[in-house]
Amino acid sequence: MKYSDIEMAVDYIRGKIRISPKIAIILGSGLGSFADHIEEQTIVPYNEIPNFPSSSVEGHVGKIIFGKLQGKYIIAFSGRVHYYEGYSMDKLAMPSVVAKLLGCEKIIITNAAGGINEEFSPGELMLIKDHIKLCPDNPMRGSNYREFGSIFKDMSNVYTKSLREIAKDEAYGLDLTLHEGVYAYMTGPCYETPAEIRMLKLLGADAVGMSTVPEAIMAVNCGLDVLGISYITNMATGISGVSLSHSEVLEAGKYINKAFTTLVTNIIDRL
Ligand code: HPA
Numbered sequence: 001m002k003y004s005d006i007e008m009a010v011d012y013i014r015g016k017i018r019i020s021p022k023i024a025i026i027l028g029s030g031l032g033s034f035a036d037h038i039e040e041q042t043i044v045p046y047n048e049i050p051n052f053p054s055s056s057v058e059g060h061v062g063k064i065i066f067g068k069l070q071g072k073y074i075i076a077f078s079g080r081v082h083y084y085e086g087y088s089m090d091k092l093a094m095p096s097v098v099a100k101l102l103g104c105e106k107i108i109i110t111n112a113a114g115g116i117n118e119e120f121s122p123g124e125l126m127l128i129k130d131h132i133k134l135c136p137d138n139p140m141r142g143s144n145y146r147e148f149g150s151i152f153k154d155m156s157n158v159y160t161k162s163l164r165e166i167a168k169d170e171a172y173g174l175d176l177t178l179h180e181g182v183y184a185y186m187t188g189p190c191y192e193t194p195a196e197i198r199m200l201k202l203l204g205a206d207a208v209g210m211s212t213v214p215e216a217i218m219a220v221n222c223g224l225d226v227l228g229i230s231y232i233t234n235m236a237t238g239i240s241g242v243s244l245s246h247s248e249v250l251e252a253g254k255y256i257n258k259a260f261t262t263l264v265t266n267i268i269d270r271l
């Protein structure tokens with residue numbers, strides 16, 4: 001993707017909004033209702049934005065919602081596209097660049113994930129402290145623009161420590177379980193095999209999912225602070241013995257919504 005393609009998308013969005021957001025949030029599967037709490041909304045559907053990828057998968061309504069939460073201007077990406085839908089990785093990562101060019105300094109990236117760590121239970125949240133990406137593709141691969149400097153970025157602090165501390169603090173205040181762990185990125189669309197989950201566990205992963213990492217890498221590339229939150233919708237293949245279905249994963253997302261919304265709202269209040 002060319003930088004001018006991204007600029008075209010951003011110019012279109014700028015023409016639709018009157019605010020200057022400082023915080024962006026990407027809402028994972030089933031978490032779209034978080035956006036109901038945003039005030040003074042302006043909605044821009046993904047499929048109206050030039051060059052912006054728009055989703056086809058159930059449970060991923062594609063729109064950007066601009067508005068106010070806790071007195072702060074935010075931008076919420078409700079729904080996202082995934083590698084398994086056939087998009088190139090730089091397209092998946094476009095929300096991060098768009099957020100940056102619209103003036104955001106921080107991005108909260110959320111997802112549904114399968115729990116690998118046996119201390120986790122479905123319905124709980126995990127703060128992402130680091131990730132593992134086995135898929136060789138990268139959103140910066142073939143990047144032909146240098147607006148954000150070198151593409152050889154340091155990855156030692158993808159998920160900003162100070163933001164994680166705020167999240168832990170707020171979870172504690174709400175008496176909410178918030179695990180912290182390593183997120184393994186698998187591209188899907190099929191769920192993992194039991195052997196793959198055993199491998200990921202050996203590698204140090206605590207949860208597995210099919211999103212977030214492309215956007216997080218791009219966020220680091222363009223200098224955004226990142227907070228990653230996974231909600232554990234199920235235990236990963238072979239951990240609990242039940243077989244997985246997309247509809248059950250979406251259904252589980254609904255139960256977690258309230259705790260998630262309160263936690264994220266409180267975190268945004270602190271940013
Ligand atoms: N694996 C991959 N992605 C997921 C899972 C899972 O078990 N649950 C929710 N998203």
